[in-house]
Amino acid sequence: MSFHQSSYSPHIKRPRLTPSRYLGDRFIPVRAAMDFDVAGFLLRSENKKDTDMLVSPSKEEYRKQLASIVLKDHNSLEGYRILKFNAKPNKCELDPMYPTAEDLFPSPNQQRRFPRHIPQTSERTLDAPDLVDDYYLNLLDWSCKNVVAIGLGNIVYLWNATNQAIEELPEVKEDDGPVTSVSWAPDGTHIAIGLNNSDVQIWDSLSLKKVRSLRGHSARVGSLSWNGSILSTGGRDSKIFNHDVRINKHIISRLSAHEQEVCGLKWSLSGKQLASGGNDNLLYIWDVGFRSGHYLHRLDAHKAAVKALAWCPYQSNLLASGGGTADRCIKFWNTRNGALLNSIDTNSQVCSLQWNHHEKELLSSHGFSENQLTLWKFPSMKKITEITGHTARVLHLAQSPDGFTVASAAADETLRFWQVFGTSRSTSVSLKGIKKESNFPLSSHMTIR
Numbered sequence: 001m002s003f004h005q006s007s008y009s010p011h012i013k014r015p016r017l018t019p020s021r022y023l024g025d026r027f028i029p030v031r032a033a034m035d036f037d038v039a040g041f042l043l044r045s046e047n048k049k050d051t052d053m054l055v056s057p058s059k060e061e062y063r064k065q066l067a068s069i070v071l072k073d074h075n076s077l078e079g080y081r082i083l084k085f086n087a088k089p090n091k092c093e094l095d096p097m098y099p100t101a102e103d104l105f106p107s108p109n110q111q112r113r114f115p116r117h118i119p120q121t122s123e124r125t126l127d128a129p130d131l132v133d134d135y136y137l138n139l140l141d142w143s144c145k146n147v148v149a150i151g152l153g154n155i156v157y158l159w160n161a162t163n164q165a166i167e168e169l170p171e172v173k174e175d176d177g178p179v180t181s182v183s184w185a186p187d188g189t190h191i192a193i194g195l196n197n198s199d200v201q202i203w204d205s206l207s208l209k210k211v212r213s214l215r216g217h218s219a220r221v222g223s224l225s226w227n228g229s230i231l232s233t234g235g236r237d238s239k240i241f242n243h244d245v246r247i248n249k250h251i252i253s254r255l256s257a258h259e260q261e262v263c264g265l266k267w268s269l270s271g272k273q274l275a276s277g278g279n280d281n282l283l284y285i286w287d288v289g290f291r292s293g294h295y296l297h298r299l300d301a302h303k304a305a306v307k308a309l310a311w312c313p314y315q316s317n318l319l320a321s322g323g324g325t326a327d328r329c330i331k332f333w334n335t336r337n338g339a340l341l342n343s344i345d346t347n348s349q350v351c352s353l354q355w356n357h358h359e360k361e362l363l364s365s366h367g368f369s370e371n372q373l374t375l376w377k378f379p380s381m382k383k384i385t386e387i388t389g390h391t392a393r394v395l396h397l398a399q400s401p402d403g404f405t406v407a408s409a410a411a412d413e414t415l416r417f418w419q420v421f422g423t424s425r426s427t428s429v430s431l432k433g434i435k436k437e438s439n440f441p442l443s444s445h446m447t448i449r
Contacts, residue, residue, distance in 0.1 A: 118375065118385050122416035126159070128152055133411040135307060135324065135351065136263040136279065137222045138181045140396035140409045145188035147205065148398065148407055150415060151179030156193055158205060161400065169203055183224035192231055194221030200233050202245060216241045216251050223265035232274060234262025240276055257284050257295055266309040273335055275319055277306025283321055285335045297338035303327040310353035320362060322350025330364060344381045346374065351395050356421045357403035363420060365408055367393030373408060375420060389416060
């Protein structure tokens, strides 16, 4: 037997091997970083395909235990991955209360937007004497042809915002008045007027002549809302009538659910749902089918009368409602399933609501104690600004056809115009042609008559 002489010599100094270091062209791995459990599992596995998808038993058991704690559903763990990056999340049926990805991360191609200036003083102020100080009435509306209608005592005044012309409909008889509600038809020519004697009249604003009278209520009619040729009316008799103004027998359905005066009435923009609010603190959602007594939802979250109603212009089935003094809240509803999405305590009576058609914002008008207008960012409902100017509760709001100007009528007997939603790009609805100077020495603002 022969032995080869070893090339090792104790006198030659050799470098010490350091784990995870390159020494020349040699790589010495660190075995401590290897998962022997996975390696053993792979060696014992007969199927060598798709080995990248295999997971060690210990890690799979850990995943299942973690899933059972987080998901709390042991029956749905099979094949379920807690974190999954290769699929898009499902879009909620209705998610207006949460910001979208575009809100959080705007595209670099979008034009940079700077905070707009919101005036704290009204653009114009008009006298509105004899405006009835009654929370349950609806006495202000703005037509698609840029004419503002306001009920003052027994007269309805029409103020043209384009040429500042003022006209008035013939005075209602003393026994029939005062005017309790006004609402422009979609054509911008005809206007519905509710009266204290329970009648509803349709007028032609061009000829200033009454077209017809609609009867059916047994008490004053304080709320009106159009849906095409259908006029819905709500009265102190707690009834809602739907009238087809084209036919002789105009009442096509009766909705009986409220127990007290109907003070809020608003059709959705799609014309498929009707919202009604009452002095019984209830909010009802009705289907276009008009089946008497059959409502979609009965919503009882408010603690006071529900007058202020506003449908979101960019999110179908989203309704905002405001409560009276004992409630003071603005609530948001998914009218498809009747879910309450959010509720904000405003600390004052909510009289009216208007959505901004250009931004995700909501404007509210209030009574005691500040008598203010409040602009809210939606959906966070953070206050953008509060606007004061009225000295009594702001009972009514109406919006210009272009959606930039808001008119407010208050118990201080003034009608004010605010550029709260931005600056008008159309001269046809601009208020800039009105002179600020007044012809009345004792008045600091214009008069409507």
